[in-house]
Amino acid sequence: MKKGVFRVVKDIDAKQLAETVANEVRQLRRSQCATVGVFGFTNDGSAALAAQLTELGLGNTIVGIPESHGEGLAAISVIVAHAVEEATLMDVRIALATFLTAVTRGKPPPLALTLIQEADLPAQLDELLRGLSSRLKGAATGTMGEVLQVARNAWSSIFTGGGGSRLWIRAFGTFTTFADGVVSAPATAAAARTLMERAEHSRAATLASELDETHGVPVQLMNFHQTKGREADGVVLVFRRGDIYAGWKEDHEPYARPSRLLYVAISRARFKVTVILPPTPHALISPLRGLVGSSH
Numbered sequence: 470m471k472k473g474v475f476r477v478v479k480d481i482d483a484k485q486l487a488e489t490v491a492n493e494v495r496q497l498r499r500s501q502c503a504t505v506g507v508f509g510f511t512n513d514g515s516a517a518l519a520a521q522l523t524e525l526g527l528g529n530t531i532v533g534i535p536e537s538h539g540e541g542l543a544a545i546s547v548i549v550a551h552a553v554e555e556a557t558l559m560d561v562r563i564a565l566a567t568f569l570t571a572v573t574r575g576k577p578p579p580l581a582l583t584l585i586q587e588a589d590l591p592a593q594l595d596e597l598l599r600g601l602s603s604r605l606k607g608a609a610t611g612t613m614g615e616v617l618q619v620a621r622n623a624w625s626s627i628f629t630g631g632g633g634s635r636l637w638i639r640a641f642g643t644f645t646t647f648a649d650g651v652v653s654a655p656a657t658a659a660a661a662r663t664l665m666e667r668a669e670h671s672r673a674a675t676l677a678s679e680l681d682e683t684h685g686v687p688v689q690l691m692n693f694h695q696t697k698g699r700e701a702d703g704v705v706l707v708f709r710r711g712d713i714y715a716g717w718k719e720d721h722e723p724y725a726r727p728s729r730l731l732y733v734a735i736s737r738a739r740f741k742v743t744v745i746l747p748p749t750p751h752a753l754i755s756p757l758r759g760l761v762g763s764s765h
Contacts, residue, residue, distance in 0.1 A: 470760060479746040479758050483709065486745070487521035493705050493743045494527060494688055501740055502703030507690045508734050510712040515690040516639045518707065522688070523646045529688040532695060537571040537633075539672040541640025544568040546668040548623050550661045552605035552616045558598065565627070572633040597627045613660050614652035617645065644668060696734050704738035708754060710747040724753045 470476070481489050494505050507529070509515045516538070519531050531538075544564040550556035566584035570577045583590065590598070601623055608615040624637040647667035651660050689701070731753070735742055744757055 474741055475760075476741070476743045477746065477757050477760055478743060479750075480748045481745050482748060486707070486709065487518060487525060489745060490518065490705060490707060491522055491525045491527045493745070494522075494703075497703035497705070497741055497743065498687070500703075502701070504687045504689070504701045505703045505705065506696070506699065506701035506737055507688065507705045507707060508693050508696055508737075509690070509707045510709065511692055514707075514709060514712075515692055517642055519690045520642045520646045522690075524649070527688060529690055532689050532691040532699075537568065537636045538640050538643070540568045540571040541637055542644055542668045542672045545620050545623075545641060545644045546665040548601075548605065548620045549613075549616055549664055551602065552609040552619070553656055553658045553661045555658050555661050555665075558602050561602070562598065565624075568624075568637070569628070569633065572636050594627070601626060609656040611656060612652065613648065613654055613656045613664075616656045617648060617652065620644075643671065647671065693730055693734050696737050700737050700739055702739045703741045704735065704743070706734055706742065706744045708744070708746050708750055710749055712751060722752075727753055 478489060478493065490507060494507065497505050507518070509518060515531055519529050522529050544567065547556045547560050547564040551558065551561050562584040566581040569581045569584070573581075583594070589595070601619070604619045605616060608619045621638070621641050625634050647664055651663060654660055744754070746754065746758060750758065
C-alpha cells in the first residue's frame with residue numbers, strides 16, 4: 470500500500486459507484502497499466518456498470534456475457550425499427566423467437582418455432598403481438614425515448630411468466646447507452662437506423678469478445694468467477710452492498726472457498742489492485758476497511 474500497488478476505496482454507495490470506478494480506471498491507465506480488469510460479483514452488475522461507464526465516456530467490453538445478450542440487442546433494435554415502419558411484425562416475431570431460443574437450453578422451444586412459421590398464430594399470442602405493435606406505433610408519434618419505453622416492456626408483455634426477462638432487461642440496459650442524443654429526438658426511421666447500427670456493432674463486439682477477449686479494448690468487465698486464467702496490468706475489485714460474496718453455503722468463517730476466489734481475483738493483476746468497498750461490506754472483506762493507507 471505504501472508503494473501504491475494496493476489501494477482501498479471505502480464507503481462508496483450505489484450512486485457514487487460508476488464515477489468512482491471510472492476515476493480509478495483512468496488513474497490506473499495514467500500509470501503503468503495499459504489494460505485494466507474490472508471484476509464484480511454478478512453478470513448483471515457487470516453489464517449495468519459497463520453501460521454506466523460508457524455513458525461516462527470510458528470505453529469497455531464485457532467478457533463472458535452469453536450469446537443471449539447479443540440476441541437481446543438485436544431483438545430490441547428490430548422492435549424499435551418496427552415502430553417507425555422499418556421492420557415488419559414478422560421481423561419482430563423472428564427476432565423474439567431467436568432471443569427465446571438463445572435463453573433456452575437444449576432444443577429450440579416450440580413457441581419459438583411457432584413464432585417463425587407463416588401459419589396463423591394462436592389467438593392469444595397473435596393478440597399480444599398486435600397489441601405490442603399498436604403500442605409501438607402509438608409511441609412513434611412522440612420521441613424515440615417513448616418508443617424505447619415500450620420496447621423495454623415488450624418481452625414481459627408477451628411472454629408473461631416466462632423466462633428471459635432478466636436477460637432482456639440486461640440487454641435493454643446496454644441498448645440505452647446507444648441512445649445518447651437520440652432519446653429526446655422525434656421517432657424517425659433515421660433515428661431507428663442509427664440505433665440499429667450501434668446495436669449491431671455492439672452485438673458483433675460482444676460475440677467477437679468470446680473469441681478474442683482483447684479486440685483492442687483495454688478495459689474489460691467480468692464477474693469474479695470468470696477471472697481465473699486471465700490477467701491485466703491493473704485490477705479493480707468492485708463490491709456492492711448486498712453482494713452475497715461468500716455464498717449461502719459458506720457464509721461463515723473461515724470462508725474457505727470465497728477466500729480462494731478473492732485471492733484469484735486479486736492475483737490477476739500484474740502491477741496494481743484497487744478494491745472498492747460499500748459502506749457496509751461483507752464480513753469476508755470488511756477487514757480491508759482498516760488497512761493503513763486506505764482512502765475514502
